[in-house]
Amino acid sequence: MEWSIQEIARRAGTTSRTLRHYGDLGLLEPSRVGTNGYRYYGPQALVRLQRILLLRELGLGLSAIAEVLEGQRDTTAALRTHLGLLERERERIERQIASVRTTLHKTERGEQLMPEEVLDGFDHTRYQQEVTERWGRDAYRRSDQWWRSLSEVRRREFLAEQTGIAKDFAQALKEGLAADSDVTQSIVRRQYEWLSTFDAPSKCHFIGLGEMYAADERFTATYDQHGAGTAVFIRDAMRVYGERHLADD
Incomplete structure (x- = not known):
């Protein structure tokens, strides 16, 4: 199976121009180009586009994405890594949802709000306890300040x-x-x-x-x-x- 550039762009929530730009950069080659000049994408191109979009959501620039894709020739292993990252992000979002629900519930009832409830899931310090246990509180503090x-x-x-x-x-x-x-x-x-x-x-x-x-x-x-x-x-x-x-x- 294959799909036109317009259909893929619509499904991905992007534009045909963006997909052509990815192609010009060597990030996403079409499976074939028709006699009319239209680009068509097959299953392998779909998987590669998925990986590009995942890396974009992680904040990587296009040049950095090119390096990552070059180093991740094993598609299955790369997808497992992406899946792990998404699962951890899902856990963080679920914590945020629970936090907002708690805030809404307590606000409506006029109950006292606690920082550990209101701000749960919004911090970047989720590894604080792990680092502290392994190398001490000072090690975490210095690494956090440096980052x-x-x-x-x-x-x-x-x-x-x-x-x-x-x-x-x-x-x-x-x-x-x-x-x-x-x-x-x-x-x-x-x-x-x-x-x-x-x-x-x-x-x-x-x-x-x-x-x-x-x-x-x-x-x-x-x-x-x-x-x-x-x-x-x-x-x-x-x-x-x-x-x-x-x-x-």
């Missing part, structure tokens, strides 16, 4: 840098390189320097992060989208680097 200080452009650059490192890890794994090889360890050094942009991690912290990448399904999905087993490979490589180059706490 707030960044401009939106710098935040995207910071995340794009990590995507590049992850893809290099996946490529090293694909080429059969060992976790302790010189090439792999040079990538780990970049990982350490990337983490050190905010605060240089200690040996225990660095190795612990690697363990978390492999154990926490959220991180595993993020890294394994570039190739199955990437998260475990990164964990092993980070342990080697930590043991070789970082001092004990």
Whole structure:
């Protein structure tokens, strides 16, 4: 099956001009172009457009989306990652709905409002408890202040840098390189320097992060989208680097 550019644009809530622009950028090629010059899109193009729209909703620019799509050649793995992000966003929205309902209910009844009820789901600090439990309250406070200080452009650059490192890890794994090889360890050094942009991690912290990448399904999905087993490979490589180059706490 295939659909015209006008039908796809209508279904996606966008315009034919936007879809043509995506095509000009190499983001979304039509399945074919008719003799009349009209563009038609098949199932594979639909899935790619879905991924583009999801990434746009996450706030990524078109150049950043192109990099992500290039690194996510495994469509199934990429869709699993998107699904996880959407499910977490759904949870946040459900919290907001419950919060607004509570506010409306208490307002109508003249009952006292509590900040933890009114503002639930509207904060960006949903990982506060997790970070605090792992590395302490001060670690969360400093990381939160640092992240707030960044401009939106710098935040995207910071995340794009990590995507590049992850893809290099996946490529090293694909080429059969060992976790302790010189090439792999040079990538780990970049990982350490990337983490050190905010605060240089200690040996225990660095190795612990690697363990978390492999154990926490959220991180595993993020890294394994570039190739199955990437998260475990990164964990092993980070342990080697930590043991070789970082001092004990």
